[in-house]
Amino acid sequence: MYQDFELRYTYTGNSPNDVWQKVGVLQEHRGVDLFGISHPQIQTFIQTQLIPRCPPDEWHFINKMQALWSYHLRKFTLASIKWNEFFIEWYNETKTVVEITTSLKKLYPPNYIIKEREMRAWRTMLNHAGCTNITPYTRDVSPYEFWTRSGDPSCDREILHFLYTSGFLHPFPGQYRNDGDIFWNCFHQALEANKKGYDGKRRILSIIAEKFSYNILMEKLKIAQGTIFEAKKYARINGLGCVVIEKPIRKVKRITSEQKQQFDSFSQDKAHVIMSSYKTDAKTGQPVVYLKNTKNLLWEKFKENFPNGIKRTTFYTQLMGRQYIYREDLGGLCSTCSTYGYETFEEIINLIKEKINDVELQDIFSQRCHFLKCYLKKEYEEHLVVTGYGITSHDPCINHCLLYAFGECNTPHTH
Template sequence: MSKKRQYTITLLAKGIISEDLHYGIYARNWWELCKFDKTNANLIPYRLFMSVNCYLNNKNFAITVLNNEQTQNPCFSCVCDDKDSGAQPSASVAINETYNQNFGNKTKYSGLAVMGFENESIIHELIADVQFIPIFIHLDKILIVVSKIGISSCEEYYGAGQGYLSTLITKYNGKQSLFIQSILEDECSLDIYYEGIKLYNNKDTTPNKIWETIGILRKYDGVTLFGITNSYVQQKLEELKKNNNIITCTSDNWENIDLLNLIFEQNIKKQKELGAWRAMLRASGCINITSFSKKWHIIEFWIKAPDSSPDRENLAKLFKSGMLVVIEKKSNPDNENKTLWKSLQKALEKNKRGDDGKVGNDTINSTRKHAKLNGPGAPSLIKPRRIVKQMSEIKEKQFLIFFQDRSIVEQSSYKVDKNGLPILYMSDQKTKLWKKFEETFPNGMKKTSFMGRLANCSNIKYRDDMGELCLTCNEYGYTTFESLIAIARNTFSQKDQLDNILRKIDALKRHMRYGYERELVVDADGTTKHNPIVCHMPLENVLKNIIHGA
């Protein structure tokens, strides 16, 4: 039984196989060698624009394969909710970057695993329509990649011919360089590139003669470095010879009706009409430059030119921008009818009232809704669960203790909230209070929780602008108590004692606003009785009485 971790992976878009990328000079970067056990390994393509969804930790992560226009290497983008990894050089970096943004931890996931390269059904779908898989040849420490093959009868080419392409990477003049080896119509070519700059170019009649002039890797002959003599390459060349034992012609012979009829008759016996036309075009030297997926469209673009890359790029840009409108393949009505009747048959079988029972409108509407959201006959998508964690008791106590500090808030002398709690005025902006809270409780609640908890407190707010007060209210309601607070701050240095005194001053302020009116005694002539302790006591004595509880 496999010990590998299993993931829920869905192939959202199959993507396309690009001839320039998957069979060009950078083909080594677009194929991944995946080992399923100790003996079996397959090359799996990173298909351009392929997209998979991986379900991790109750969230859906969508990973898409893109092309780095500068390096022509695959790059990966991972999106989850509103978090985006951006273009990353590997699938592992993309998934781990987005996962870290969502959950804030450093959990690591394998890029191959989340891309579905360990899922046999996904792998089978990715390689189902691949006609040729590049051949990776290990020659000591050198990796030779044969990305294209062609056949000929030349003995010095060992059966290889026009269209053959292979690459290897090794040092040239002390720099790790890319060697591009190809077989043309009647000669061989070797180009050496370093960081996109051509360092060397040579053409000769055989691979052996080309490599003799370079002066490196002398212990190998040219055909070995081209990869031609490899046993698996020779096997593929033999298969290609058997399958291509057909009559061919060039564009110069297109007016030869008899020759064209022979080619058409020979191909129509092996394939359907469309396949025959494709074979005829290939035989005449044309190249298919259709860059979008052929699964959904019936239009193909073929060209006969020495260099097809400019036309291929222009076609891809037109299709991507929406300026090129192609005809979509129409689904088969017979298949749709069969699907409909099968669905109806299943509905009748599951109907509790039997074959004569009626299907309610709610059932029909639910079926329509399911078909629109998930597709006819498809299972329901896994909805991410929203998990809300309750604030721990310790963090709640830290929040309450913080806002009992009189250097943080100032208590109102008369205002209360709807719950009867006294209004507390913040002494600073919320962001600055958060910084103080974080310094005081570094392991406490996070900033988002702090701001949310503060917003839900009806008794903690900014001080209202009350405008100008009359002289009496200003002197007896505020100036006096501000002086008391100033004396207390200058007298007590210990925070616990200072907070205790400030709370008593707040209590006295509230008493003067509410309770003191009940203690006033009014004589018959309308005057209040004189209280010398209250009316003429210096502030220092008032503070002493507060300290001693008088």
């Protein structure tokens, strides 16, 4: 121990804890903690130093290489392979670069397959043996890897990168097939050999159109984006490479003459419609017919009268067009009266809004005006009494007496 920069006491022991116990102070702490040995960074550094390493110049030392083998690779590969010969032969060769995949296959039996976990162990061992991966492409391009034992791998890396980018270095050896390139070449030839259309290029391309993106298909097959779009559409409709599905023939069943007569008799009944006295349909030349009720209510009445007649969809179809009109604003006995009556009610509503400032009173009078308009349209005819000679009869209600409206009724009215 030092005091005032001078050595005063010396303690020795078998461990940091033993030494600190001899000091006799701050015994609540351990020696390994005070000396920093248990610190995580110190422990990490110690573990790093314990990982065996062996540079290429020391590959001939069996003990170091054996420690490297036992630590990194022994648990993941065959014990019978002559792994040490691989390093010795590589070190004795003039070249510093090797292709590791083909070189390692020479160490194993002919049909042995090196798994990915075992290959990762080899890469780790090569890294700790002073080697560097200088492959100029990724593993997605090719599984073959180039490694160098040179102390300065930058030179070898730049050379391989130049050869690969210039096209002189192919990622697959000549004796090995690139199944991906063969597939795209065959597919491109198939497209070129067939004609355009749904039974040619489009059908063939539909086999893979849904599995690849637009960019990949355009790059590999040299085709336009529109062709890919049509092929994807073909695949969704007909299936992948399937024959075109024939469209079903649509058969329209026309209504019979009897059903037509039933509809005409119903549509000309004054209980259901009001026929215009001056308007005609430009397409058919027939008078415009104003429906007294909605189409749903008219269909219910038609079904009651003709249960074996046309169906609902056909009934609605017959009412389409400009000949049959349903208007909520029709309010009289004929088209002319309805038109003028509607305008009259509109004027009354506008007058209510102008002359009455109270909102509640406006709502009350507007609602009464609406009820009166609906009454004139639907219920007013029910109170009219017409004789067989077409002459209206007297009605005690002055509002329902047409004779009084035309000045021909002299009978008193009760209300």
